Amino acid sequence: MEGSxxxxxxxxxxxxxxxxxxxxxxxxxxxxxxxxxxxxxERIRAAVEASGLTLEQTLTxxxxxxxxxxxxxxxxxxxxxxxTTCLPELWSAIxxxxxxxxxxxxxxxxxxxxxxLRARAWFEDGCQMSIESALRMSPxxxxxxxxxxxxxxxxxxxxxxxxxxxxxxxxxxxxxxxVLQQDRVKELIANDVDHVGEIAVRWRxxxxxxxHNSSPAAS
Numbered sequence: 001m002e003g004s005x006x007x008x009x010x011x012x013x014x015x016x017x018x019x020x021x022x023x024x025x026x027x028x029x030x031x032x033x034x035x036x037x038x039x040x041x042e043r044i045r046a047a048v049e050a051s052g053l054t055l056e057q058t059l060t061x062x063x064x065x066x067x068x069x070x071x072x073x074x075x076x077x078x079x080x081x082x083x084t085t086c087l088p089e090l091w092s093a094i095x096x097x098x099x100x101x102x103x104x105x106x107x108x109x110x111x112x113x114x115x116x117l118r119a120r121a122w123f124e125d126g127c128q129m130s131i132e133s134a135l136r137m138s139p140x141x142x143x144x145x146x147x148x149x150x151x152x153x154x155x156x157x158x159x160x161x162x163x164x165x166x167x168x169x170x171x172x173x174x175x176x177x178x179v180l181q182q183d184r185v186k187e188l189i190a191n192d193v194d195h196v197g198e199i200a201v202r203w204r205x206x207x208x209x210x211x212h213n214s215s216p217a218a219s
Contacts, residue, residue, distance in 0.1 A: 009070060010058045011047040016040070016073055027069050030076055031100070033206030038214045044077050045214075056085050063089040066133055067145040068099040075100075075107040079211060087112050095122070097134045097154035099147020102196045105161035106204035109169065116170055119162040123179040127188060129155045157196045159188035164197030165204070 009017065016026045029037040051058055055077075062074035063086060071093050078086055087108070094104045109115045122128075131151050134142060142151075149157065163185070166176050179185055189197070 009062055009073075010054060011050040012044075012058065012062070012070075012073060012077075015043040015047045017069070025069075027073050030072050030103070033203055033210050035210070038210055041076070041080065041210060041214045044073065045080050048077050048081050055081070056083070059083065059086045060089050063093045066096065066137070068147055071098060072100045072103055075104050076207070078111060079107055079207065082111065084111055091118060092130075094158060095128070096130045097142075097146045097149070097151050099149065101154065101157045102161040102200035103203050105158065105165060106200045106207070109165045109204065110208075116166060116173070119166050120175050120179065122162065123159075123182070123185055124175075127155055127159055127184060129158070153191065156188045156191040157194075159185060160192035160195075160197035161200035163189055164201050168201055 026040045026043055029040045048055060059074045059077055062070035065071060074086070075090060075093075077083070078090065090104060090108055090111075094101055094108060098104065108118070112118060129151075131154075134146060134151055137145065146154070163176075163180060166173070170176060180189075
């Protein structure tokens with residue numbers, strides 16, 4: 001997306017997706033919430049404020065993209081704004097193949113008061129993913145937009161992410177203990193070779209810290 005002159009996401013294009021050749025794209029720093037991501041959070045905050053009344057439509061458009069880059073930027077913008085209106089689009093993005101599904105799950109766990117209920121429903125409904133759009137992509141398109149994982153591996157990423165976040169927030173819930181013993185769920189989590197459950201938890205903790213340190217009230 002970097003270097004493109006097609007402006008699709010309003011203020012977010014200028015501040016996050018268009019960069020000089022010598023500069024790494026801002027969204028890459030959101031993958032791991034280290035201290036150098038604070039400048040990116042400030043850019044997202046500026047884009048949120050500059051978007052005004054168009055913000056929710058812009059975030060909706062970004063979350064509907066079959067591309068992890070606008071999706072993670074939109075999710076972080078939701079965190080900054082404490083936006084819950086776009087939660088249906090966020091959950092829809094989570095349940096489509098996406099390289100950054102651990103980060104999206106972490107955002108949902110912070111913003112959605114019904115996070116545990118939604119996670120439970122997904123587990124009990126058989127951990128279904130919406131893969132039709134991904135299947136229509138060519139392999140190179142899929143690799144670029146959705147990440148290097150196979151389509152089958154994305155269900156494992158979501159299962160591991162939701163399970164780890166639920167265990168952190170509600171470790172003694174009977175339903176959680178029960179679903180984690182289901183063969184389908186156990187198989188998906190066992191296939192989580194990249195430990196994305198841990199990534200989701202660490203990312204949420206790191207983003208909590210960065211947002212606190214970069215908030216106007218903290219300055």
